[in-house]
Amino acid sequence: MGKIAFIFPGQGAQYVGMGKEIADEYKSADDIFNEATAALGFDIKEMIFSSDDETLKITENTQPTILTTSIACMQPLLEKGIKPDYVAGLSLGEYAAHVAAGTISFSDAVKVVRKRGKYMQEAVPVGVGAMSVIMGLDNDIVIECCKEASQLGVVEATNYNCPGQIAIAGEKAAVEKASELCKEKGAKRTVLLPVSAPFHCSLLKPAGEKLAAELENITLNDIQIPVLTNVTAECITDKSVVKDLLVNQVSKSVLWENCIRTMIDKGVDTFIEIGPGKVLSGFVKKINKDVIALNVEDLESLNKTLEALA
CATH class of the missing domain: 3.40.366.10 (Malonyl-Coenzyme A Acyl Carrier Protein, domain 2)
Known part of the structure; x- marks a missing residue:
């Protein structure tokens, strides 16, 4: 062993x-x-x-x-x-x-x-932040989508869990926009997480x-x-x-x-x-x-x- x-x-x-x-x-x-x-x-x-x-x-x-x-x-x-x-x-x-x-x-x-x-x-009032998991998309594409959505507020790639699964976090509107963009780019699924704060972001x-x-x-x-x-x-x-x-x-x-x-x-x-x-x-x-x-x-x-x- x-x-x-x-x-x-x-x-x-x-x-x-x-x-x-x-x-x-x-x-x-x-x-x-x-x-x-x-x-x-x-x-x-x-x-x-x-x-x-x-x-x-x-x-x-x-x-x-x-x-x-x-x-x-x-x-x-x-x-x-x-x-x-x-x-x-x-x-x-x-x-x-x-x-x-x-x-x-x-x-x-x-x-x-x-x-x-x-x-x-x-650190972030309840309801202001959000997290979403993006499935089935390359990390680089997820990061690009976050950059594009960041005109609506903070959104960053936060958890690199395993191949094809990455979590993003930030301000709610920006996270929702980035999730949408990821779907358009071919993500298999995006799941908004039931968490009380946007962990691991700035x-x-x-x-x-x-x-x-x-x-x-x-x-x-x-x-x-x-x-x-x-x-x-x-x-x-x-x-x-x-x-x-x-x-x-x-x-x-x-x-x-x-x-x-x-x-x-x-x-x-x-x-x-x-x-x-x-x-x-x-x-x-x-x-x-x-x-x-x-x-x-x-x-x-x-x-x-x-x-x-x-």
Whole structure:
């Protein structure tokens, strides 16, 4: 077997009850939910297991709940001695990657991402921004369409997910216009995303500035496992660059496809998506159908993954 990467999902993967089966079965996972509750000062376990979709959809709730679930779902793998050679996460998931790599303590990370969610939400009033996914069109054409639509406002290519799938974000009218232009140019589909802010575009720079002040308050540890960063798609092992990258990440494009390709180039042939959903596993298979993509979000997927790795 080649090398293993742990990959962690971003916003949008959340659902009520995520991680509960694993927490019920593994004390180490349950301890993570309890640690998050202690760090945040409210019962996040109750929120994740028993609230509703609307509550989880609020960005300042989404971010800590997904992070907590991801780190909890990782615990059984660590207990069984399964360690990654590389870690990466999509957007918010990069914080889980840094927790896995030892760079940031879990309790610091969960507090920071709650604030991150709040700042990202506040940067653009609800209804002003939008995001859309463009499917089946070359990146260059999508970028051209964004340029053309930008006379109506800010619109930028923001998430390079996998071949033939790219997200755009910005001001609503400009995003809608760019989506229309992409359709005219032959996009198979364009889907307006049900998100509360236009993530990873320049409109979120004010959120990055506030986040920088929060990150100043936390101490980083040496990176134990190389982390792929969204901003450059490169491997980092030096903690001194982490804070700047996390600040820039808020308003810069997510180079997810390139992150996966970098890891494959470094010998990774098994990707384990840890946390809610299987979106990243789908992206991985579209990027390279020959690698193994597994996931861990409940007991069934955990057991399948353990069998595959045995």
